[in-house]
Amino acid sequence: MGNHSDGSPNHSGTVATAGQNEVEKFQDPGIPPHRLRLADTDPKAAKRAERQVALLFAISVVGTLIFLVAYFAIDLGEDSSIATIRLQNALLGVGTAFAMLGIGTGIVHWAKALMPDHEVSEERHAIRYEEDRQAAVRIVDDIVEETGIKRRPLIRNTLLGAVALAPLPAVAIFGDLGPRPDNKLAHTMWAPQDGKLKRLARDPDGTPIKAADVTIGSAFHVIPEGLNELHEGKLNEKAKAVVLLMRLDPASLHPSEGREDWGYNGIVAYSKICTHVGCPVALYEQQTHHLLCPCHQSTFDLTQECKVIFGPASRPLPQLPIAVDDEGYLVATSDFHEPVGPSYWERDMHERSINS
Amino acid sequence: MSAASTAEPAFVAKTKAGRVTDFVDSRVGGSGILREFGRKVFPDHWSFMFGEVALYSFVILLLSGTFLTFFFDPSMAETHYDGSYVPLKGVEMSVAYSSSLNISFDIRGGLFMRQVHHWAALLFVASIAVHMLRVFFTGAFRRPREMNWVVGCVLLILAMAAGFTGYSLPDDLLSGNGLRIIDGVIKSIPVVGTYISFFLFGGEFPGTAIISRLYMLHILLVPALILLMIVLHLFMVVVHKHTQYPGPGRNDNNVVGYPLGPVYAAKAGGFFFIVFGVLALMAAFFTINPIWNYGPYDPSPVSAGTQPDWYIGFVDGALRLMPGTFGDWHVEQTWLGFVFTFNVLLPALVPAGILFTVMFTYPWIERWITKDNREHHVLDRPRNAPTRTGIGVAGFIWYCVMWAAAGSDLIATHFHVSLNDVTYWLRALFFIGPIIGFIVAKRVALALQRKDREIALHGRETGRIVRLPHGEFIEVHAPLDEYKRYKLVGFESPEVLPAVPNEHGVVTGNEKRRAFLSKWFFEDRVAPATPAELEAAHGHGHAAVESSEEAKSLSH
Numbered sequence: 001m002g003n004h005s006d007g008s009p010n011h012s013g014t015v016a017t018a019g020q021n022e023v024e025k026f027q028d029p030g031i032p033p034h035r036l037r038l039a040d041t042d043p044k045a046a047k048r049a050e051r052q053v054a055l056l057f058a059i060s061v062v063g064t065l066i067f068l069v070a071y072f073a074i075d076l077g078e079d080s081s082i083a084t085i086r087l088q089n090a091l092l093g094v095g096t097a098f099a100m101l102g103i104g105t106g107i108v109h110w111a112k113a114l115m116p117d118h119e120v121s122e123e124r125h126a127i128r129y130e131e132d133r134q135a136a137v138r139i140v141d142d143i144v145e146e147t148g149i150k151r152r153p154l155i156r157n158t159l160l161g162a163v164a165l166a167p168l169p170a171v172a173i174f175g176d177l178g179p180r181p182d183n184k185l186a187h188t189m190w191a192p193q194d195g196k197l198k199r200l201a202r203d204p205d206g207t208p209i210k211a212a213d214v215t216i217g218s219a220f221h222v223i224p225e226g227l228n229e230l231h232e233g234k235l236n237e238k239a240k241a242v243v244l245l246m247r248l249d250p251a252s253l254h255p256s257e258g259r260e261d262w263g264y265n266g267i268v269a270y271s272k273i274c275t276h277v278g279c280p281v282a283l284y285e286q287q288t289h290h291l292l293c294p295c296h297q298s299t300f301d302l303t304q305e306c307k308v309i310f311g312p313a314s315r316p317l318p319q320l321p322i323a324v325d326d327e328g329y330l331v332a333t334s335d336f337h338e339p340v341g342p343s344y345w346e347r348d349m350h351e352r353s354i355n356s
Numbered sequence: 357m358s359a360a361s362t363a364e365p366a367f368v369a370k371t372k373a374g375r376v377t378d379f380v381d382s383r384v385g386g387s388g389i390l391r392e393f394g395r396k397v398f399p400d401h402w403s404f405m406f407g408e409v410a411l412y413s414f415v416i417l418l419l420s421g422t423f424l425t426f427f428f429d430p431s432m433a434e435t436h437y438d439g440s441y442v443p444l445k446g447v448e449m450s451v452a453y454s455s456s457l458n459i460s461f462d463i464r465g466g467l468f469m470r471q472v473h474h475w476a477a478l479l480f481v482a483s484i485a486v487h488m489l490r491v492f493f494t495g496a497f498r499r500p501r502e503m504n505w506v507v508g509c510v511l512l513i514l515a516m517a518a519g520f521t522g523y524s525l526p527d528d529l530l531s532g533n534g535l536r537i538i539d540g541v542i543k544s545i546p547v548v549g550t551y552i553s554f555f556l557f558g559g560e561f562p563g564t565a566i567i568s569r570l571y572m573l574h575i576l577l578v579p580a581l582i583l584l585m586i587v588l589h590l591f592m593v594v595v596h597k598h599t600q601y602p603g604p605g606r607n608d609n610n611v612v613g614y615p616l617g618p619v620y621a622a623k624a625g626g627f628f629f630i631v632f633g634v635l636a637l638m639a640a641f642f643t644i645n646p647i648w649n650y651g652p653y654d655p656s657p658v659s660a661g662t663q664p665d666w667y668i669g670f671v672d673g674a675l676r677l678m679p680g681t682f683g684d685w686h687v688e689q690t691w692l693g694f695v696f697t698f699n700v701l702l703p704a705l706v707p708a709g710i711l712f713t714v715m716f717t718y719p720w721i722e723r724w725i726t727k728d729n730r731e732h733h734v735l736d737r738p739r740n741a742p743t744r745t746g747i748g749v750a751g752f753i754w755y756c757v758m759w760a761a762a763g764s765d766l767i768a769t770h771f772h773v774s775l776n777d778v779t780y781w782l783r784a785l786f787f788i789g790p791i792i793g794f795i796v797a798k799r800v801a802l803a804l805q806r807k808d809r810e811i812a813l814h815g816r817e818t819g820r821i822v823r824l825p826h827g828e829f830i831e832v833h834a835p836l837d838e839y840k841r842y843k844l845v846g847f848e849s850p851e852v853l854p855a856v857p858n859e860h861g862v863v864t865g866n867e868k869r870r871a872f873l874s875k876w877f878f879e880d881r882v883a884p885a886t887p888a889e890l891e892a893a894h895g896h897g898h899a900a901v902e903s904s905e906e907a908k909s910l911s912h
Contacts, residue, residue, distance in 0.1 A: 096636035104633055
């Protein structure tokens with residue numbers, strides 16, 4: 001009876017039971033008696049609250065004035081400094097805040113201190129009355145009957161068919177929202193043009209890179225030569241073609257079969273677009289030879305051909321085969337041998353068609 | 357009767373304002389509306405304000421957003437910046453980014469409006485989320501409000517959509533990377549992903565169409581849908597009338613509170629200005645989304661420590677938590693020549709899918725388990741529904757783990773711990789966090805119920821120690837008045853509903869599952885104290901003390 005035990009499992013699970021067979025409950029005592037506030041009994045307190053409310057409204061007026069002064073007195077000319085903008089922003093904000101908070105707190109204070117605070121009780125009503133339901137059913141029956149839709153299935157069925165088909169043009173008309181993907185994702189700007197191999201250039205200025213410039217331990221952000229001269233689709237090409245170029249001790253690279261000549265003297269180039277969801281893999285940890293994607297922390301190991309060693313990416317970064325041309329500049333000997341960037345449904349098909 | 361009413365002389369207003377009012381009223385029937393709603397009763401509680409905050413944030417979003425549209429140009433055409441922000445002078449960028457910079461630096465009040473707009477957007481989603489937690493934990497979603505709960509869930513999704521489409525508009529580096537991630541996630545969708553990506557971006561990423569398309573969604577379609585849903589939401593609030601917290605004088609057949617006019621209207625109306633004022637203060641002193649620091653979008657650079665706006669964080673965090681490889685086994689699989697990018701697909705869709713499915717269907721799940729088909733207008737105190745509270749906390753923690761994972765790199769750098777360790781821990785918490793949360797929250801709720809029971813039966817502790825004639829010391833407990841006591845004892849405590857046979861005399865498998873869940877829900881329960889127990893406690897004050905000591909020794 002009335003125990004306060006913890007719910008021990010061998011005790012039918014109930015943590016605390018009411019007395020046996022007791023269905024009796026406490027009676028609702030009703031709304032508690034109203035308690036008067038200070039302002040209800042003391043005219044001085046009421047007067048004080050009145051003045052406080054008026055003061056808050058007056059503060060709001062001051063806020064509005066601050067806003068107007070800040071708006072007109074501070075002019076953002078050609079040579080406006082960050083400090084000016086910051087000052088104006090702060091004053092506009094303070095002005096608005098005073099203007100709004102003055103009104104808001106004033107009204108709320110008025111309501112809480114001076115308006116009657118008697119709680120009242122109101123009956124709830126049924127959301128739906130049975131009488132209404134029956135009337136509604138009769139009306140719907142009448143309407144259906146008058147249309148005759150039940151007696152004339154031919155009309156009903158042809159209407160259904162027509163209505164079902166009518167939205168199709170609306171779907172079709174969105175067919176030109178974009179071009180078909182075809183194999184656009186499979187190729188980048190690195191493919192040799194008219195037999196000429198593309199040079200590796202610095203991002204963003206576009207100056208070509210000599211092999212001799214790449215010292216051990218250094219890293220370059222690379223774009224294909226000619227990217228900056230594109231007039232259309234520059235960002236689209238850049239989003240696929242950006243590459244990271246690094247030089248390691250050749251002994252620490254372990255190129256797999258067929259990839260031995262993809263680097264030059266320990267200089268290797270890998271796609272900078274993460275194979276997870278496409279962020280730029282922009283962080284190179286020089287000591288560990290790891291590449292890290294700052295978006296979702298996928299980590300790739302340069303010494304193992306950018307194999308994923310941590311994080312949500314599942315595929316290694318694609319490698320760009322590079323060599324040196326007769327002027328000593330680094331060039332890409334071919335496009336990537338697989339699509340770069342995030343995976344997509346047709347990716348494997350594209351990879352096979354590239355390599356066939 | 358009708359003769360009498362026609363005989364009544366027509367009303368003639370005496371003042372000018374009265375004549376104008378009468379003109380309008382006699383044409384739209386305002387008197388009837390005012391008669392119906394002017395004194396409508398609203399219950400009052402601080403936790404009812406979150407929905408109001410959401411509504412007011414939305415109004416502020418419309419106001420500040422309208423200002424921004426006058427100056428923003430959603431074009432992705434290339435231009436060279438020529439505004440007054442010196443570090444970016446002459447830099448190649450899109451017109452959208454350039455016009456966002458102009459709003460910030462060359463239009464008076466533009467930066468303030470941008471900041472108000474962004475802060476209001478963050479507050480909008482946050483207040484919706486907190487409002488939903490309030491509704492969930494107090495059981496306000498129960499009949500007749502299930503459909504309004506669903507409308508609220510839709511509003512949450514729309515608010516997130518509004519936020520994300522707006523976040524991307526300035527075409528800065530940070531939001532561009534956000535779009536890049538969205539593109540990567542879309543491309544992982546089997547069969548149609550590549551097509552959806554091309555259709556959304558008007559070709560390859562990033563293309564030149566996405567900003568103006570998002571702009572249309574952001575300023576027209578999504579706000580219109582939000583407005584429509586808000587109208588539905590409030591309409592249903594009027595139909596149902598507001599819920600109220602349990603207490604003396606409150607029951608499912610009445611509504612106790614202040615009349616709309618003047619007190620409630622004044623408080624609610626005044627609160628709009630307070631929300632606006634607080635947002636203005638935040639806009640004045642706390643920089644949000646300083647796009648000029650990020651630079652224009654370029655697919656090559658990215659800054660470390662990138663963060664999405666908070667409400668997208670849980671999806672981004674889930675993406676981070678998913679391992680892409682297990683040893684040498686790749687999560688991404690190629691089957692029949694097609695790529696299944698499970699390492700993206702699973703974290704992007706499954707947690708959000710589970711979260712939203714459970715959220716949308718929860719009122720029906722609980723209704724099925726409890727077989728409770730009655731109307732509820734009195735809220736549950738969260739402690740009085742321990743299992744529901746446990747479920748809510750489990751979901752909340754699950755969400756928070758994913759959300760925290762979106763800042764795994766910042767956690768690592770801030771607390772000087774290994775990024776990999778942070779990820780491993782969060783991966784573990786992803787699974788065990790909700791379980792621990794459920795157990796702890798349920799136990800806390802039960803403990804609070806027991807405390808309520810104790811106070812109801814034995815009064816509150818006064819801290820006054822009295823020595824009895826035979827030497828025993830006792831602490832004097834002061835009995836509660838009947839109003840305070842009723843708040844502690846006037847709740848329902850449902851019991852386990854065992855499986856019952858259907859009309860054919862068969863206990864179906866479905867019914868067995870329901871009974872199992874009912875047991876899980878209600879087997880641990882604290883029954884409300886009864887008058888007889890109170891009587892007994894008064895009569896034998898010592899017996900109660902002894903039995904509680906007994907219980908303590910049991911729990912050792």
